[in-house]
Amino acid sequence: MRTNADIVIIGGGITGCSIAYNLAKKGVTNIVVLEKRYICSGSTGCCGAGVRMQWGTEMNCRMSKFSTEFYEHANDILEYDGDVEFKQKGYLLIADTEREIAQFKKNVEVQHACGIPSRMLTLAEAKEIVPHLNTDILLGAAFCEKDGFLNPFKTTDAFHRAARRMGVEFNTFTTVTGITVENGRVRAVVTDKGTINTPVVVNCAGGFSHDIAQMAGIDIPVYRERHQILVTEPVEPMQDPMVMAFGLNLYVQQSPHGSFIMGRGDANEPRDGRCTSSWRFLEEMAKTVDNVLPAIGKLRVVRQWAGLYNMTPDRQPVYDKSEQVEGFYMAIGFSGHGFMFGPVTGVVMADMITGSEPRIDASGLRLSRFAEGKLFVEPSVV
Amino acid sequence: MNDLDNTIICRCSDVTLGDIRRLIAEGYTSFDEIKRITRCGMGPCQGKTCQQLIQREIAMATGQPIAALRDQTTRPPATGVRLELVAKEAYRDED
Incomplete structure (x- = not known):
């Protein structure tokens, strides 16, 4: 050393x-x-490995656009022998309240001013992109095809x-x-x-x-806050974008390998640095995903894990x-x-x-x- | 590449002995590090097959006893469970 x-x-x-x-x-x-x-x-x-440009403030849009454009060429820029596995198939943000829809509309304006190709979608359009989406419980969606996720x-x-x-x-x-x-x-x-x-x-x-x-x-x-994720057995490709909901509280992606990776936030998670897994998370995650994306409920969870968010006010x-x-x-x-x-x-x-x-x-x-x-x-x- | 190099160590993610030995030589000398690069231990078996084989390779390459090597964190569930069944049980408990 x-x-x-x-x-x-x-x-x-x-x-x-x-x-x-x-x-x-x-x-x-x-x-x-x-x-x-x-x-x-x-x-x-x-982490959940997502990279999105669909933010609500000019600074975050600008910074995330820089990061996304970097990740598009990361293998070349970093001269990497392997592959960072950037799957750029978009983020589908779904909303179940009018308040969220109004927020999405405001956000899309901010995003457009930064040159981010996001747009509001009807439920029918959302279902075309993710056929197993339960649109009965939703009001609308926003989509950016340049968002995605990669192997951390x-x-x-x-x-x-x-x-x-x-x-x-x-x-x-x-x-x-x-x-x-x-x-x-x-x-x-x-x-x-x-x-x-x-x-x-x-x-x-x-x-x-x-x-x-x-x-x-x-x-x-x-302060630190535990956040949990679970992963399913791998299956054939069936979901292109990351599906994310702020109100319904979930994010779900299908990795290039075929497994589904999903997480959600919980204000009751411990803040003492422990990274154990909880039964409560498994139950709440299972209920949420079975409701929003019922086809994924048929899959077997093979592992849960947890990491720490480092939170500011x-x-x-x-x-x-x-x-x-x-x-x-x-x-x-x-x-x-x-x-x-x-x-x-x-x-x-x-x-x-x-x-x-x-x-x-x-x-x-x-x-x-x-x-x-x-x-x-x-x-x-x- | 000889036949030994082609021996499958991780059946879930098709990782060979050659892959493992190359990574150990490059300095990835713990199961967790190799897991994160190759996906071994992340499949349906959760490392029940590959972990002991890889630990033995690391022990031989580094001269440490297997008992001194760190295993991956064991996480639930012990075996795969369908998410809809977990959800159903959770709703039943709430009734």
Whole structure:
């Protein structure tokens, strides 16, 4: 392990790997990435894998469009031997209340202003795209054919390998135990395998970002929340897009491999960092999917799993540097969207850390917005 | 490629011994890492066949005893269950 680095990145998920890749591309290669387990072992490896541009705010539309366009060419850009398996067959957002329909209409206008090819659909049109959709319980839908989902393990592996080829050092199964701060500046990161002297540390620790910030004496308003997913046996291709509903509370995709992957949110989930599976989730998920997409109810669930959302008060991430401790940067609080924003996160943070002209305006996501009461409210989140 | 390389280790996802040995040589030296790249352990058998075979390969390549290697997280259900049956039971409990 290197004992001196220009930058230490804590966290080997999509966020840490994308930042490492983007910094290396700008010529900063004396970087050490620290990961407690293995690459993609945390939230990224447990995520629902969707990438959508159907957001309700101009900033999220703009940033997700950047990420989607990157993912379209990720295999080539990252010179990956494997395949990140981008299945770009759209997101079908379904609504069962007039309020949601009104929101979708507003969102589509914002999306169109950003050049995103989304549109409102009638129930008949929605049923043409997903024939097993139970439209009896729905009022309408919105669709964007350029949305989709991709393999989080391979995508993170692609960023990781590209960064490693440029000279970034990755240390897996290495736990950060402390951050040394002297005279208000980051000096070193202490791990169970040794100390690395560095003037810059980047907190990309997802569900553990609060603990990492505490090590530098910084308090950030994030908490972790368990979110669960289940997967079925693989079957022949029968559903092109991701089907998602905010009110009915579900997202369901059929992976290229044939299995259906689905999840839903639950405000009663524990916030203590546990990633166990619950019977309650299995029952609620089964009831929801059997109601909305009855054909999928016929399939066998083969596994459940759980991961951590790193939540902020407005459910939007924080891209910033600390004003308290010089050299402490953070890309945290993704609240469930960290994987889809991965490409944009790397660019924003690499520009910020190297002091370059920002290629993407993400100034709305600074940390001080919470203290100032200027929350960034996004209407379309699960 | 010899015949041993073509031996199927994961029957659910058609992963061969050659695939596994290449990944171990590239530094993917835990079952979980290999699982995430190859899908072994994610199929209907949930690793009941492949895990012990892959752990043995990792043990041989790294010189560690199998007992020292970390297994994948065991998750429910123990066997496949149709979602509509789970839903039906859930509604019955609510009545």
